[in-house]
Amino acid sequence: MTFCANTAIKRALTIAFISCLAPSALSDTLVDIYEIALENDAQLKAEVAQYKADLELKTLAKAPLLPQVRMGAARSLNDSESTRLTITQFEDGQVQIDDVTNGSKTETNSYDISLSQTLFDLSAWFNWKAGSDQTKQAEATLAAAQQNLIVRVSEAYFGVLRAQDNLRAAKAQERALARQLEQTRQRFNVGLIAITDVYEAEARHDLAGVTRIVEENNVAVAQERLSVVTGQSHGQLYELGDDFTPEAPMPADRAAWVDFALANNYQLTAIRHAEEAARKNARSRDMARYPTVSATYRYSEDERSGRVTPPTAFNLPPRSDGNNESIQIRFDLPLYSGGAISANKRRSYEQYNVVRENRINLTRNTVTTARSLHMTVMSDVARVKARGQAIKSSQSALDATVAGYEVGTRNIVDVLNAQNLVFAAQRDYANSRYDYVINSMRLKENAGTLSPDDILALERFLQAPEPATASEDG
Structure with missing residues (x-):
């Protein structure tokens, strides 16, 4: 108790x-x-x-x-093929008609960079x-x-x-x-x-x-x-x-x-x-x-290569490379815009x-x-x-x-x-x-x-x- x-x-x-x-x-x-x-x-x-x-x-x-800086890159592949008839005449006067296939494969790589600046x-x-x-x-x-x-x-x-x-x-x-x-x-x-x-x-x-x-x-x-x-x-x-x-x-x-x-x-x-x-x-x-006035600088490179079929002395595989550099001063004046x-x-x-x-x-x-x-x-x-x-x-x-x-x-x-x-x-x-x-x-x-x-x-x-x-x- x-x-x-x-x-x-x-x-x-x-x-x-x-x-x-x-x-x-x-x-x-x-x-x-x-x-x-x-x-x-x-x-x-x-x-x-x-x-x-x-x-x-x-x-x-x-x-x-x-400044506006832009960079770009691109790669392209091109595959082409064509068939045509070819006539061949021999010394004995005989003529032969054949199907001839030509083809090419090309690869292109390109790069570019640009710099733009508004001046006015x-x-x-x-x-x-x-x-x-x-x-x-x-x-x-x-x-x-x-x-x-x-x-x-x-x-x-x-x-x-x-x-x-x-x-x-x-x-x-x-x-x-x-x-x-x-x-x-x-x-x-x-x-x-x-x-x-x-x-x-x-x-x-x-x-x-x-x-x-x-x-x-x-x-x-x-x-x-x-x-x-x-x-x-x-x-x-x-x-x-x-x-x-x-x-x-x-x-x-x-x-x-x-x-x-x-x-x-x-x-x-x-x-x-x-x-x-x-x-x-x-x-x-x-x-x-x-x-308005603006300036642009641009630099680019490109490279191209590939192969052809059939290769001949007059049909060589594509191969090239190069670069390009440019400077542009641009003047724009709107005259009429509706x-x-x-x-x-x-x-x-x-x-x-x-x-x-x-x-x-x-x-x-x-x-x-x-x-x-x-x-x-x-x-x-x-x-x-x-x-x-x-x-x-x-x-x-x-x-x-x-x-x-x-x-x-x-x-x-x-x-x-x-x-x-x-x-x-x-x-x-x-x-x-x-x-x-x-x-x-x-x-x-x-x-x-x-x-x-x-x-x-x-x-x-x-x-x-x-x-x-x-x-x-x-």
Whole structure:
């Protein structure tokens, strides 16, 4: 008996110990999620692959300006045979007609090597310059994708925390309304209140149950969105601590953030390089009507051998070998190509206009986004502070309403409304903190200053989730 009792106690203590460690040991931090996303995010992987592909554009554009070396070899075999009638007249006047077969087998081996170099080609030169700009565009596009991953990770991570906070608030509200419903029924049973108060409490409790169901679904959806970024499922996440205090963006000057965005926004940088590449491509098409000059050196060797049947003094077996060396300077000037040169020129300049107008539009949007996000973050700072105060004031109002209800000066509707205000204030406070975090990330992304250091800065305010109590699970 003693052994069994001790074993049961040890098992219970072990389970309790593991339960205490589980939230921390099995929880992911924001840095954990970001590192997993760096490895698994399909969108970023696609951007990296596109970046590597675009890096080759510079080499491809430069290739026509570099020497072109080609080597070739050929071997041919020729076997021929023919039969003809031959008339032979002898001295005695007799004539003999014979079938004579002639044949030959010839083997030819040849080798050649050539070196070509473009001496003058303005079209190819502008293509090369455009390729350099396209490479710079690829670098800026990848940097923008890397910054966007930080934003997407933060949105998904704090989206889960937001949904979990809303679910906790919904469960707490449902429990509070359940207690209020029980108290209302007891007061009705002793004749202190009318049945309408019971109906009102039941209706509010039922609506709270619906809200809880909705929030449970929102948590599941948020977790699925997080798994899209990381490619795997996650358990609990570290939560934003109460010591996190929103601060106004630095510098506080809105115009400074506009300047940051115009100078550092990676999407804007990418489209500027795209515009320059399009301009040079258009120049390249324009230069297609100009002459080109190229030089070519060629060296070749060939060897020919074989046999003939029947061999005669006048029909010797083929045998020869030789080599050839040549240098060519070639001048080409397109005189007429069916209108293709002019059409390509017009088309490429219109394509340049497309990119230029897109750059103008993106510049305007970048400026507007910088201003609006700065205003939003400043507003978020004030909203977090105001909503924190709203929790205190709504709780005081609830306490006063409950006291009035106890003495008969307030009714059940007043109490239920006051309770709703408390839980709404709690939800709004949590949501405003997450809004501040996400909007701050977006502001820095738009300004081109967002980096993994911002993830590390947030990590300091995250704490391991507390184990759920039995009442919260219910």
